[in-house]
Amino acid sequence: MYQAWAPAAGPRLRLAALAAVATAWPQDTPSWPKFPGRKVQVLNGTWQFAFLGDVPLSAGIEVADVATDAVEVPDAFDMRPEVPRCGCWPEAxxxxxxxxxxxxxxxxxxxxxxxxxxxxxxxxxxxxGPSPLRYRRGVALYRSFVQVPAKSSGLLLFGACTLRCLVAVDGVFLADHSGLSAFNVPVPASESTLRTVTVLVDNRFNQVTHPVHQLKYDWYQAGGLIRAVQFHSLRGLVYLQAVEVFPRSAAEVEVDFRLSVAAENVQGLHFRWRFDDTAEGCSWQQWPTVSCCSSNTSVPDAKLWTPQQPHLHRLKVALLLGEELLDCQEVRFGLRTLEAKGREIRLNGQKLSLFGLNRHDLWSSAVLTQEQLVQDVQLLKNLGANFVRGAHYAQDQRFLDLCDEQGLLVWEEVLGWQNTPQDFADGIFMMQSLKLADEMVAASVNHPSVIFFGFFNEGRSDDPSPATEAAYHSMSQRLRERSKSSRLISWGSNAAANDRYLHYADVCSFHAYPAWYPSDAPGNLEEVKGIPLIWEAYGRYVAELFPEKPLLITEAGAGGLYGHHGPSEEKWSEEYQSLLMQMHYLSIFTNPSIAGLALWQFADVPIDRQTSSEEHRPRGLNNKGVLSLSRQPKLAFQALRLLRNRKEGEYFGLILPPEDSERLTGLFKV
Known part of the structure; x- marks a missing residue:
């Protein structure tokens, strides 16, 4: 059991200041949905923090007398941004x-x-100016205070807490959560008007307690309260857990209301709603009445959501008992239809041609500002992308809001990377993975931009064991049922023709890195020349065995060290990376059997130096980004942008340095 907070020595927050701290929280949620029927406090700001080190994670850790420092949440304590004081940036x-x-x-x-x-x-x-906790692993304490109405129950909403966290309020243990996804924690009512929120975060890897995070994963998995935290004061135990909108046509939707457990025993509950209400608050008295928890209805003045015109509707729902307002929630959604038909992916009945990049939710830190998210979306749009694959975990809801607004199509997936038959046979791994799938859908189901739900990136889908088949079947079924078939289900497969479970997918999604791996071998122009043949072979395979399924290439690419230049056949040069990226692009967009491409990757990202050597991951980065860590464009970004933004009749072929053009132009022929 956690202990109640007590003052500690040193420059700490004093009891006299707690009320002021607890009433200073912002009230506007950083992302959709909105909650006009609740008192909302966004706990983004100053918390107490202590790094406890390599100690066992337990709800019994004594924290009352732990000396703390002040930190700003969201916070990745082992990945706090470091700005050199010598006036340079990381790639300089x-x-x-x-x-x-x-x-x-x-x-x-x-x-x-x-x-x-x-x-x-x-x-x-x-x-x-290195941070003393940079890349340190262990247990960290976060603690904060929130002022609430007396005798009110509450709800803690975590955008993400990684890798594993224990949550307590007023010294009472409430939740144990593992994985990178949004989750909620119900908070019992109290006589106190000042609630103490305590979170113990463990960023160590543990195959027994939280096997969904593994050291081998190919990005740095930061620890901390890395996304927003909210505290919602509720009017009672009966409230709206969620309002979910499923478009069924260009003008009709199915709306589901998910209620709290306590609502099961309450008679006389009913709902009122209004579409596109512009009034502040929840003035429900004149709204139409809905009596059931699932309803099909037409949307007034319906407008389609498309990448070109991403129109968004809103729905405000009030939960009532008689004439008493219990809760009110406002969601945002888009009207669009989606299907995989033959070799095509169709949005609103129109064939999609997808081009984009894989993107990690990382800069030099796992905590991103709104400005950084906006910059990433603008860079994707400037490149000419209409698609982004969120790798390899549930995405920040602020980023998905921006994609909704800008018409960017999104693949979102459950945390995982190259998982094994041993993982699939592990009951804890599967239980946590299925829970993360539920949480991802719950958070993202109203985002029209999200058209794919994925899982088990590059897992061992070639393995014939019963546990592996059960894992792929259960995950695909869970995501399909939970999203009511409103998304296409798939996984990034590096097994290709050896993948045994493609019959569970709506779309075949293949990965290959020709002419790149092994990354320490010299560049080979014959392998580069063979890239179109590989994609042609993949297209023929899917057309023959799965003629009803489209084919996507969801990973392909090459590394390029920002600022390193050389001949176009020299590995790790920006020139070689640009050559390979262009070869993939040109090959796939002249191949009618492939529905789209997501290159690996958008920007360089930090990796855990324990997982790979400097030889394979120079500078402690996965260097396959077309942008540097700080979003400086490489040659590949510039070449792809020219290809994407060319006008009809303009040159369509390799864009090469003048000194290489005569030698290499013949590598690709339209």
Missing amino acids: EACELCCGRGFGTFGSSQCWQALPEEDRTAGFEQCC
Whole structure:
């Protein structure tokens, strides 16, 4: 059991200041839905924090007398942004030499030759400013306070808490959650008007307690309260858990109301609603009445959601008992239809040609500002992308809101990467994965931009064991049923023709990295020349065995070190990366048997240095981004943008440096 908060020594928050802190929280939710029937407090701001180190995670940890510092939540405590004080940015040569890419290594001694040996570490600290918790793993304590009406129950909404967290309010343990997804924690009523929220976060890997996170995953998995936290004060135990809108045509929707458990025993509940209500608050008195928890209805003044014209509707729902308002919620949705028909993916009956990139929700930190999210969406649009694959976990709801508004189509998937038959036979892994699937759908079901739900990225779908088949069957069935077939279900497969479970997918989604792996081998122009043949073979295979399923290429690409230039056949150069990215693009968009492409990847991302060597992941990064870590464009970004934005009749072929054009133009022929 957690202990109640008590003052500790040092420069800490004092009891006299707690009320002021607890009443200063913002009230506007950072993403949809909105909650006009509740007192909402967004707990983004100053929390108490302590790193407890390599101790067992337990609800019995004594925290009352732990000395704490102030931090700003959202926070990734092992990945706090580091801005070098020597006036450079991560990809600049000066920082690469002095600080190392991750600002956590000493870097090259060339930087410190002018300093006496005993002063070099101090010089590194002064210039690079490394965080003492950068890449540290262990248990961290977060604690905050919120002012609420007396005797009111509540709901804590976590955008994400990773890797595993224990949640308590007023010293009472309430929840244990693992994985990267949004989740809610009911909070019992109390006589107190000042509630203490305590979260213990464990960012260590543990195959027994939270096997959904694994060290081998190919990105840095940060620990902390990495997305928004909200506290909702409720009017009682009966409330709306969710309002879910499923478009059934260009003008009709099915609306489901999900109620709290306590509502099961209450008679006389009913609903009122209004579409596209512009009034503030919840003035439900004149709204139409709906008596059941699922209803089909027409949307007044219905407008389609399309990538070109992403029109969004809103629905406000009031939950009532007699004339008493119990809760009110407003959701946003788009009217669109989606289907996989033969070789095509169709949106509103029109064939889609998908082009985009895989994107991790990472910069140099796992905590992204609204400005960074907007910048990423603008860069995708500037490139000419209409599609983004969210890798490899549930996406930030703010990002999905932006995709809804900008008409970007999205693939969202359950946390996972190259999972094994041993994982699929592990009951804890499967239980947590299915729970994450439920949470992902619950959070994202009203986003019209999300057209795919995926899972088990590059899992062992070639394995014939009963546990593996059961895993693919149960996950595809769970996502399909929970989303009421409003999304296409698939997984990124590197098994291709050896994949045993494609009959469970709506779309075949294949990965391949020709002419790249092994990444330490020299570039081979014959392999580059063979890229179109590989995609042709994949297209023929799917057409013959699964003629009713479209084919997507959901990963293909190459690494390129930002700022490193050389001949177009030199691996790790920006030129070689650009050549391969263009070959994939040109091959796939001249192949009518393939419905689209998501290149790997949007931007460079940090990896855990324990999982890969500098030889394969230079600078501590997965360098396959067409943008650098800080979103500086590489040659591949510029070439792809030219190809995507060309006008009809303009040149369609490889864009090469002048010194390479004569030698390499013949690699691809339209």
